[in-house]
Amino acid sequence: MEQHELQALVERISLEYFSKAFKHEARFNNRLRTTGGRYLLKSHHLEFNPKQLEVFGMEAFIKIIKHELVHYHLHLEGRGYRHRDQEFKVLLQKVGGSRFCGMIPHARNQTHVKHYYVCRECGQHFIRRRKMDTRRYVCGVCKGKIKLLYSEEN
Template identity: 60%
Template structure:
Protein backbone atom coordinates (compact mmCIF):
# COMPACT_ATOMS: atom_id res chain seq x y z
CA UNK A 1 0.00 0.00 0.00
CA UNK A 2 1.27 3.45 -0.89
CA UNK A 3 0.92 6.75 1.00
CA UNK A 4 -1.82 7.95 -1.33
CA UNK A 5 -3.81 4.75 -0.83
CA UNK A 6 -3.44 5.10 2.95
CA UNK A 7 -4.63 8.72 2.78
CA UNK A 8 -7.66 7.68 0.75
CA UNK A 9 -8.45 4.80 3.13
CA UNK A 10 -8.28 7.08 6.18
CA UNK A 11 -10.55 9.63 4.50
CA UNK A 12 -13.09 6.90 3.61
CA UNK A 13 -13.11 5.43 7.12
CA UNK A 14 -13.52 8.92 8.61
CA UNK A 15 -16.48 9.71 6.36
CA UNK A 16 -18.12 6.29 6.84
CA UNK A 17 -17.74 5.72 10.59
CA UNK A 18 -17.42 9.26 12.00
CA UNK A 19 -19.52 11.26 9.48
CA UNK A 20 -16.75 13.86 9.50
CA UNK A 21 -14.00 14.60 6.99
CA UNK A 22 -10.34 13.91 7.63
CA UNK A 23 -8.61 17.10 6.50
CA UNK A 24 -4.99 16.38 7.38
CA UNK A 25 -2.21 13.98 6.34
CA UNK A 26 -2.05 10.24 6.96
CA UNK A 27 1.33 8.62 6.36
CA UNK A 28 3.33 5.49 7.05
CA UNK A 29 6.21 5.85 9.52
CA UNK A 30 8.72 2.98 9.48
CA UNK A 31 10.38 4.27 12.67
CA UNK A 32 7.38 3.32 14.81
CA UNK A 33 8.35 0.15 16.67
CA UNK A 34 6.09 -0.48 19.65
CA UNK A 35 2.87 1.13 18.50
CA UNK A 36 0.45 0.61 15.64
CA UNK A 37 0.01 4.29 14.96
CA UNK A 38 -0.07 7.73 16.50
CA UNK A 39 -2.03 10.95 16.28
CA UNK A 40 0.11 14.10 16.31
CA UNK A 41 -1.56 16.80 18.43
CA UNK A 42 0.13 19.83 16.89
CA UNK A 43 -0.15 19.00 13.19
CA UNK A 44 -3.26 16.77 13.49
CA UNK A 45 -1.58 14.22 11.22
CA UNK A 46 -1.81 10.46 11.69
CA UNK A 47 1.17 8.12 11.36
CA UNK A 48 0.75 4.38 10.88
CA UNK A 49 3.27 1.59 11.42
CA UNK A 50 3.55 -0.21 8.01
CA UNK A 51 4.69 -3.43 9.72
CA UNK A 52 1.20 -3.84 11.18
CA UNK A 53 -0.23 -4.13 7.67
CA UNK A 54 2.51 -6.51 6.51
CA UNK A 55 2.26 -8.83 9.51
CA UNK A 56 -1.39 -8.67 10.62
CA UNK A 57 -3.30 -7.60 7.51
CA UNK A 58 -5.91 -5.09 6.47
CA UNK A 59 -8.45 -5.77 9.26
CA UNK A 60 -5.97 -4.82 11.98
CA UNK A 61 -4.87 -1.77 9.98
CA UNK A 62 -8.47 -0.55 9.80
CA UNK A 63 -8.83 -1.05 13.58
CA UNK A 64 -5.69 1.04 14.16
CA UNK A 65 -6.93 3.77 11.81
CA UNK A 66 -10.26 3.91 13.66
CA UNK A 67 -8.37 4.23 16.95
CA UNK A 68 -6.28 7.13 15.68
CA UNK A 69 -9.32 8.79 14.12
CA UNK A 70 -11.02 8.71 17.52
CA UNK A 71 -8.10 10.72 18.91
CA UNK A 72 -8.26 13.05 15.89
CA UNK A 73 -11.99 13.85 15.92
CA UNK A 74 -12.33 14.14 19.70
CA UNK A 75 -9.32 16.45 19.90
CA UNK A 76 -10.73 18.73 17.20
CA UNK A 77 -14.10 18.78 19.02
CA UNK A 78 -12.39 19.70 22.33
CA UNK A 79 -13.62 16.54 24.01
CA UNK A 80 -11.74 13.83 25.91
CA UNK A 81 -9.30 12.39 23.37
CA UNK A 82 -6.92 10.56 25.74
CA UNK A 83 -7.04 6.81 26.33
CA UNK A 84 -8.38 7.22 29.87
CA UNK A 85 -11.26 9.55 28.89
CA UNK A 86 -14.84 8.31 28.80
CA UNK A 87 -15.53 10.07 25.47
CA UNK A 88 -12.62 8.24 23.84
CA UNK A 89 -13.62 4.81 25.16
CA UNK A 90 -17.23 5.33 24.16
CA UNK A 91 -16.46 6.50 20.60
CA UNK A 92 -13.90 3.73 20.10
CA UNK A 93 -16.52 1.17 21.12
CA UNK A 94 -19.14 2.71 18.80
CA UNK A 95 -16.94 2.61 15.70
CA UNK A 96 -15.36 -0.77 16.49
CA UNK A 97 -11.76 0.35 16.71
CA UNK A 98 -9.07 -1.63 18.46
CA UNK A 99 -7.95 -0.60 21.94
CA UNK A 100 -4.51 -2.20 21.57
CA UNK A 101 -2.66 -3.34 18.47
CA UNK A 102 -1.15 -6.80 18.22
CA UNK A 103 2.52 -7.13 19.03
CA UNK A 104 4.93 -7.63 16.18
CA UNK A 105 7.20 -10.68 16.20
CA UNK A 106 10.54 -10.00 17.84
CA UNK A 107 9.40 -6.74 19.47
CA UNK A 108 8.90 -7.87 23.06
CA UNK A 109 12.02 -8.70 24.97
CA UNK A 110 11.54 -11.25 27.68
CA UNK A 111 13.92 -10.71 30.54
CA UNK A 112 14.86 -13.88 32.30
CA UNK A 113 14.94 -14.29 36.05
CA UNK A 114 18.44 -13.60 37.29
CA UNK A 115 18.09 -14.01 41.05
CA UNK A 116 16.23 -16.59 43.11
CA UNK A 117 15.85 -16.00 46.84
CA UNK A 118 14.57 -18.54 49.37
CA UNK A 119 13.29 -17.83 52.87
CA UNK A 120 15.17 -19.60 55.66
CA UNK A 121 12.02 -19.93 57.76
CA UNK A 122 9.22 -21.05 55.40
CA UNK A 123 11.12 -21.91 52.18
CA UNK A 124 9.09 -19.36 50.16
CA UNK A 125 10.75 -18.70 46.77
CA UNK A 126 11.13 -15.22 45.30
CA UNK A 127 12.32 -14.68 41.73
CA UNK A 128 13.75 -11.29 40.84
CA UNK A 129 15.28 -9.55 37.85
CA UNK A 130 17.30 -7.27 40.11
CA UNK A 131 19.43 -8.02 43.13
CA UNK A 132 17.83 -7.52 46.56
CA UNK A 133 19.64 -6.30 49.70
CA UNK A 134 19.08 -9.28 52.02
CA UNK A 135 20.19 -7.28 55.07
CA UNK A 136 17.30 -4.89 54.51
CA UNK A 137 14.50 -7.04 53.05
CA UNK A 138 12.89 -10.10 54.62
CA UNK A 139 10.27 -12.70 53.68
CA UNK A 140 6.77 -11.28 53.18
CA UNK A 141 5.12 -14.32 54.75
CA UNK A 142 7.07 -15.01 57.92
CA UNK A 143 9.64 -12.16 58.10
CA UNK A 144 12.43 -14.75 57.83
CA UNK A 145 15.91 -14.16 56.40
CA UNK A 146 16.31 -14.40 52.58
CA UNK A 147 19.11 -16.44 51.03
CA UNK A 148 20.33 -16.04 47.44
CA UNK A 149 20.39 -19.38 45.58
Protein backbone atom coordinates in the same frame (compact mmCIF):
# COMPACT_ATOMS: atom_id res chain seq x y z
CA MET B 1 0.12 0.00 0.11
CA GLU B 2 1.35 3.39 -1.04
CA GLN B 3 1.02 6.71 0.81
CA HIS B 4 -1.78 7.97 -1.46
CA GLU B 5 -3.72 4.72 -0.95
CA LEU B 6 -3.35 5.09 2.83
CA GLN B 7 -4.57 8.70 2.63
CA ALA B 8 -7.64 7.64 0.61
CA LEU B 9 -8.40 4.77 3.00
CA VAL B 10 -8.22 7.02 6.07
CA GLU B 11 -10.45 9.63 4.40
CA ARG B 12 -13.00 6.95 3.43
CA ILE B 13 -13.08 5.43 6.94
CA SER B 14 -13.45 8.88 8.48
CA LEU B 15 -16.48 9.68 6.34
CA GLU B 16 -18.02 6.23 6.71
CA TYR B 17 -17.70 5.76 10.48
CA PHE B 18 -17.50 9.33 11.81
CA SER B 19 -19.46 11.25 9.12
CA LYS B 20 -16.67 13.83 9.23
CA ALA B 21 -13.90 14.64 6.77
CA PHE B 22 -10.26 13.91 7.51
CA LYS B 23 -8.45 17.07 6.38
CA HIS B 24 -4.87 16.31 7.34
CA GLU B 25 -2.10 13.94 6.27
CA ALA B 26 -1.97 10.20 6.90
CA ARG B 27 1.41 8.56 6.37
CA PHE B 28 3.47 5.49 7.14
CA ASN B 29 6.30 5.77 9.65
CA ASN B 30 8.77 2.87 9.55
CA ARG B 31 10.36 3.97 12.83
CA LEU B 32 7.28 3.09 14.89
CA ARG B 33 8.06 -0.11 16.80
CA THR B 34 5.75 -0.61 19.77
CA THR B 35 2.60 1.05 18.48
CA GLY B 36 0.25 0.62 15.54
CA GLY B 37 -0.15 4.32 14.93
CA ARG B 38 -0.12 7.73 16.49
CA TYR B 39 -1.99 11.00 16.35
CA LEU B 40 0.23 14.09 16.34
CA LEU B 41 -1.41 16.76 18.50
CA LYS B 42 0.30 19.82 16.99
CA SER B 43 0.04 19.02 13.27
CA HIS B 44 -3.08 16.78 13.49
CA HIS B 45 -1.42 14.27 11.14
CA LEU B 46 -1.71 10.51 11.62
CA GLU B 47 1.22 8.10 11.38
CA PHE B 48 0.89 4.35 11.00
CA ASN B 49 3.24 1.42 11.42
CA PRO B 50 3.41 -0.40 8.04
CA LYS B 51 4.47 -3.63 9.76
CA GLN B 52 1.04 -3.86 11.40
CA LEU B 53 -0.51 -4.13 7.95
CA GLU B 54 2.07 -6.68 6.78
CA VAL B 55 1.88 -8.92 9.86
CA PHE B 56 -1.78 -8.72 10.93
CA GLY B 57 -3.61 -7.82 7.70
CA MET B 58 -6.11 -5.23 6.55
CA GLU B 59 -8.86 -5.94 9.10
CA ALA B 60 -6.59 -5.26 12.09
CA PHE B 61 -5.06 -2.25 10.31
CA ILE B 62 -8.50 -0.69 9.78
CA LYS B 63 -9.16 -1.02 13.52
CA ILE B 64 -5.91 0.87 14.17
CA ILE B 65 -7.00 3.60 11.72
CA LYS B 66 -10.32 3.90 13.57
CA HIS B 67 -8.47 4.18 16.89
CA GLU B 68 -6.31 7.05 15.62
CA LEU B 69 -9.32 8.76 14.03
CA VAL B 70 -11.08 8.69 17.41
CA HIS B 71 -8.12 10.64 18.85
CA TYR B 72 -8.20 12.98 15.85
CA HIS B 73 -11.90 13.87 15.84
CA LEU B 74 -12.28 14.16 19.62
CA HIS B 75 -9.22 16.39 19.89
CA LEU B 76 -10.41 18.72 17.12
CA GLU B 77 -13.82 18.97 18.83
CA GLY B 78 -12.20 19.83 22.17
CA ARG B 79 -13.51 16.68 23.85
CA GLY B 80 -11.70 13.97 25.83
CA TYR B 81 -9.30 12.38 23.34
CA ARG B 82 -7.01 10.50 25.75
CA HIS B 83 -7.21 6.75 26.37
CA ARG B 84 -8.46 7.27 29.92
CA ASP B 85 -11.32 9.62 28.92
CA GLN B 86 -14.83 8.22 28.92
CA GLU B 87 -15.71 9.94 25.62
CA PHE B 88 -12.76 8.23 23.97
CA LYS B 89 -13.77 4.80 25.26
CA VAL B 90 -17.40 5.23 24.20
CA LEU B 91 -16.61 6.43 20.67
CA LEU B 92 -13.95 3.76 20.18
CA GLN B 93 -16.49 1.08 21.14
CA LYS B 94 -19.12 2.63 18.86
CA VAL B 95 -16.93 2.66 15.71
CA GLY B 96 -15.29 -0.71 16.43
CA GLY B 97 -11.70 0.42 16.79
CA SER B 98 -9.07 -1.63 18.55
CA ARG B 99 -7.91 -0.74 22.05
CA PHE B 100 -4.53 -2.41 21.52
CA CYS B 101 -2.52 -3.59 18.53
CA GLY B 102 -0.66 -6.87 18.13
CA MET B 103 2.97 -7.25 19.10
CA ILE B 104 5.40 -7.44 16.21
CA PRO B 105 8.49 -9.55 16.82
CA HIS B 106 11.59 -7.39 16.37
CA ALA B 107 14.04 -8.58 13.75
CA ARG B 108 17.02 -8.02 16.02
CA ASN B 109 15.57 -10.40 18.63
CA GLN B 110 14.95 -13.22 16.17
CA THR B 111 18.58 -14.01 15.38
CA HIS B 112 21.15 -14.30 18.12
CA VAL B 113 24.78 -14.62 17.26
CA LYS B 114 26.71 -16.54 19.87
CA HIS B 115 30.44 -16.17 20.22
CA TYR B 116 32.35 -18.99 21.90
CA TYR B 117 35.60 -18.16 23.67
CA VAL B 118 38.12 -20.27 25.59
CA CYS B 119 40.92 -19.35 27.98
CA ARG B 120 44.36 -20.40 26.67
CA GLU B 121 45.65 -21.05 30.20
CA CYS B 122 42.94 -22.88 32.15
CA GLY B 123 40.53 -23.92 29.37
CA GLN B 124 37.53 -22.04 30.83
CA HIS B 125 34.76 -21.62 28.20
CA PHE B 126 32.75 -18.40 27.68
CA ILE B 127 29.62 -17.86 25.56
CA ARG B 128 28.72 -14.28 24.65
CA ARG B 129 26.05 -12.62 22.50
CA ARG B 130 28.26 -9.62 21.88
CA LYS B 131 31.71 -9.97 20.44
CA MET B 132 34.50 -8.97 22.79
CA ASP B 133 38.01 -7.68 22.21
CA THR B 134 40.30 -10.57 23.18
CA ARG B 135 43.30 -8.21 23.41
CA ARG B 136 41.56 -6.16 26.08
CA TYR B 137 39.87 -8.79 28.26
CA VAL B 138 41.34 -11.70 30.20
CA CYS B 139 39.95 -14.81 31.84
CA GLY B 140 38.05 -14.12 35.06
CA VAL B 141 39.32 -17.37 36.61
CA CYS B 142 43.08 -17.28 36.02
CA LYS B 143 43.74 -13.96 34.23
CA GLY B 144 44.97 -15.85 31.16
CA LYS B 145 44.57 -14.79 27.54
CA ILE B 146 41.28 -15.53 25.76
CA LYS B 147 40.82 -16.70 22.19
CA LEU B 148 37.72 -16.90 19.99
CA LEU B 149 36.82 -20.50 19.17
CA TYR B 150 33.97 -19.80 16.74
CA SER B 151 30.79 -17.77 16.18
CA GLU B 152 27.39 -19.17 15.19
CA GLU B 153 24.15 -17.52 14.15
CA ASN B 154 20.83 -18.98 15.33
